[in-house]
Amino acid sequence: MKILISGSNGNIGSYLTTSLSDEHQIYSFSKSDFDVTNKSQICDVICKTTPDIILHTAAITDVDYCESNESLAYSTNTLGTLNIASMCYKFNIPIVYISTSYVYGDYKSSPYVETDICDPINIYGKTKLEGENLIRTLLNNFFIIRTSWIIDANKCSILKMLDNPSPIVLCSLEKTNVTSIKDLSYFINTIIKTDNYGIYNLSSEDYSSKYDIVTHLLKNKRFDKNILKLPEKLLVNTAKRPSFSAINSTKAKDTFSIPLRRLDDIILEL
Template identity: 85%
Template sequence: MKILISGGNGNIGSYLTTSLSDEHQIYSFSKDDFDVTDKVKIYDIICKIYPDIILHTAAITDVDYCEANESLAYSTNTLGTLNIASMCYKFNIPLVYISTSYVYGDHKSLPYVETDICDPINIFGKTKLEGENLIRTLLNNFFIIRTSWIIDSYKCSILKMLDNPSPIVLCSLEKTNVTSMKDLSFFINTIIKTDNYGIYNLSSEDYSSKYDIVNRLLKSKGFDKRILELPEKLLEDIATRPKCCAISSKKSKDTFSIALRTLDDIIVKL
């Protein structure tokens, strides 16, 4: 299968570029070569490749940066997605879109399911939800994957924290799942061989607070590091986080007969 990956040098895109290359013909592009805000450039590239499917991972994912740069966040995350979806519509190409649990907002204390109301409370969540809505308006053949905290990719924030000798500062104690890039890659490779299009959550089976997750990780790896808990109200220019952004992946598990790992299962394999 010919697969075009946007955001190929990003956190998710770089992992998928490597992990899917054994089975598929991968065309992976960084922003310099495939700027999703440049309609002419992406049109020319898609015309040359004519991929069987597009994995759209290009996005600004730094939540606080999005909050401070709202226009740029919308330009990349929303309008960039519109450009990709428009090309998929024009050439009848299925689309895989990586979204986020932050689209749900902050109105539940239990894990969200795909049919729950989406009412995001920060710019990142809003721009990703608008991207989802544009895809759903334009296309029928799409997979929207809502993920949680990715903790085991090449460039993920938690691994950078472990490499840094300074104490770990957590400015948000929201309850969340984690998502393993290995699991996400396997899931994508599974769903693109089907026509079970739609919206799917994908995360670990269970969930906990970020503080607890990081503590488990430190204990598992034998790191002697301190975690500083800072209430959000003490920090300026920070995006609001939901108290609970945990998601249920039961639909994914049942539809595609996949196993979901627990938090500890994923942490042990890091």
């Protein structure tokens, strides 16, 4: 299968470029060659590569940066997705769109399912949800994958925390689960061989607080590093985070007969 991947210099895009290349013909592009805000460039690249499917991973994913750069966030995450979706419509190409659990918002205390109302509380979540809505309006052949806290890749936020000499500062309240990028790659490689289009959550089976997740990881990796556990009201100049953002991935598990791993199993292999 010929697969075009946007955002090849990002965490997810770079991993998928490598992990899927053994089985598929990959055309992977960074912003310099495939700027999602440049519709004519997108059209030229798609016409030259004639992909069977597009994996759209290009996005601004820094939640705080999105909050303070709203126009740029919408331009990249929303309008950029519109440009990709328009080309998919024009050339009848299925799309895989990587979304986020932050599209749901902050109104439940149990894991969100795909049919729950989406009411995001920060700019990042809003721009990604608008991208989803545009895809759903224009296309029938789409996979929207809502991920949780992405870990298990060289550029993931948790490993960046470990590499940074500064103490780790985490909100004491936020509970979530994680999405292993290895599991995400396996899931994508499974679903693109089917026509079971739709929206799917993908995460670990269980959830915990971000503080406990990172503490467990530090213990497992034997890192001597301080974690500052702060209440949300003391985290100034940052975007709002939901106090509970865990997602339920039963639909993905049942539809594609894939196993869902627990947090402990994912952390142990890091």
